[in-house]
Amino acid sequence: MNKTAKGKQWQIGMLLLPGLLVFGVFTAYPLIKLFIMSFFKWDFGSMLEQQFIGVQNYKEVISDPYFRISFVNTLVYTLVTVPAQMALGLLVALCINSITHLKVSFRVLYYLPVITSWVIASLVFKYIFNTEGMLNYILFHVLHLTDHNIRWLDSRWGGLGVAMLLGTWKGIGWNMVVFLAALQTVPTELYEVSGIDGAGAVKKFFHVTIPCIRGTILFALVMLTIGGFNVFTSIKMITGGEPGHQTDTILTWMYYKAFSTGKFGYSAALSFIVAVCLAILAAVQFRLMKNREEG
Amino acid sequence: MKKRLKRKIAKETLLLLFLTAGLYIVVMPMVYMISTSLKPNGALYEFPPRFFPRLQEVTVENYQYIIGEGKFYMNFVNSIVVSVTTVAAAALVAAALGFCIARFNFLGKNLLFVFIMLTMIIPGMTLIVPQYELAVWLKVIGKLTGLIPFYIAWVIPYSTFMIKGFVETVPRELDEAIYIDGGSVFTVFFRIILPLAKPGIASVSIFNFLTAWEEFPWANTVINDNAKRTLPIAISGFFGQHQFTQWGYVFALSVLSLIPILMVFIFCQKFFVAGLTTGSVKG
Secondary structure (H helix, E strand, C coil): CHHHHHHHHHHHHHHHHHHHHHHHHHHHHHHHHHHHHCCEECEHHHCCCCEECCCHHHHHHHCCHHHHHHHHHHHHHHHHHHHHHHHHHHHHHHHHHHCCCCHHHHHHHHHHHHHCCHHHHHHHHHHHCCCCCHHHHHHHHHCCCCCCCCCHHHCHHHHHHHHHHHHHHHHHHHHHHHHHHHHCCCCHHHHHHHHHCCCCHHHHHHHHHHHHCHHHHHHHHHHHHHHHHCCCHHHHHHCCCCCCCCCCCHHHHHHHHHHCCCEHHHHHHHHHHHHHHHHHHHHHHHHHHHHHHHC | CHHHHHHHHHHHHHHHHHHHHHHHHHHHHHHHHHHHHCCCHHHHHCCCCCCCCCHHHCCCHHHHHHHHCCHHHHHHHHHHHHHHHHHHHHHHHHHHHHHHHHHCCCCCHHHHHHHHHHHHHCCHHHHHHHHHHHHHHCCCCCCHHHCHHHHHHHHHHHHHHHHHHHHCCCCHHHHHHHHHCCCCHHHHHHHHHHHHCHHHHHHHHHHHHHHHHHCCHHHHHHCCCHHHCCHHHHHHHHCCCCCCCCHHHHHHHHHHHHHHHHHHHHHCHHHHHHHHHCCCCCC
């Protein structure tokens, strides 16, 4: 018996080994290395010899006005795109849930932006919002709403606005599918009961639908917040952080500092701050979700 | 009763109209991309700009150029190699991890699970600096092997988490039957778990394929050689190569690179939705 138990342990170890190896070398080790790097003067000039400088990198990050701009930009991006995606996704899901024809077709078509890659979607938006692009032509020459071509991508909030529009457009489909699944779990009897009580559609939505899908709403909130802080490719492709780093987000700024100026220590400290912030944020949101489930 | 039916039809029509109107906005950018890719290059800077090309203008010259250039095949093959390898390896490795976490107790199991959850939360890009140093040290900069293991490590947490959930739905009695017959842990894994958790592994694999196929930041950092480029960096490389961006070429290449994704999406729709909604509707 003891022998077979030992054999089993060995077999379990063999099954775990490849995963632990890949995960350990390519994720766990870099994470530890990130932490260590953040306390060293580590840049292109000192690739071979690094000097321990304590929390100097963290101080530099916190007092950097460009970091603050990128942090505010990321925060605004998240605060705008997350509720917008959820509201629009839920709206589409409610509509699709209430129709009897063409359900599947609508679901598939609304999902298309989600599977379009970020690089491609960003380029399409850049093309549309080009100063000589389609949107300006319509606003200026067709509708006469403006008297000149608006330089959408040449200002902080213009550039970010286009990125936020893209993020929202790309996220609606995911929210729709997730909320559609949640709506199917709402018991129809509840609607019937509240219908007898004379509740209208709006009242039903707030008193029956929302409480029943609360778990899904929180799940989407956690996932989308993480996604919001991950914004990188769209900014990089659409504005590249221009003008003058005004549209940089945390990750594009981190990338710029690391790979354009060679400040690896600075970037490591910045990355570590982001990682810790997100871990805390997600933990709080998960805790909230747990409490709601129990309460 | 008749009145109620009438109301129902009115409601359905209204909702269908509303959804169709919304759909115009949602698919408009994609349609614009396709229509631009079918315009002759001279028409791209025309004034006034047109949403659709004139019928007699419609041309496939952008596609002919892209395919004729030859680079396209290399980029396409690179993307296929990277994505397929990532998907296959990640499926096997994550299934083994998910199986062990779901079924056995071992030293450090809780620590491993917490770590997996943690790496799902923190943005993968925050690790890019130490990962770059690692890639330099491993001498894989500029090679496809500089992409594949990193992608596998990247998708393991989510895949493991999902597959673990699917393994838990497989009845333990099936495992026990194999053990009683003298089977090993491997027998259970290959004969019971892999076949029965197949839908879960399939849905995870679709997402991994999408992730690897469209990955941009890491590939853009590691690959500088034209011949080793994957499609996303080939597309972004086209952009801004000349003084005037050749939007026709950019979008023709984009459309071509979306075809495999669309095919996967259409043929595997069933698994797609299953994978999306697991874990989201609890509570």
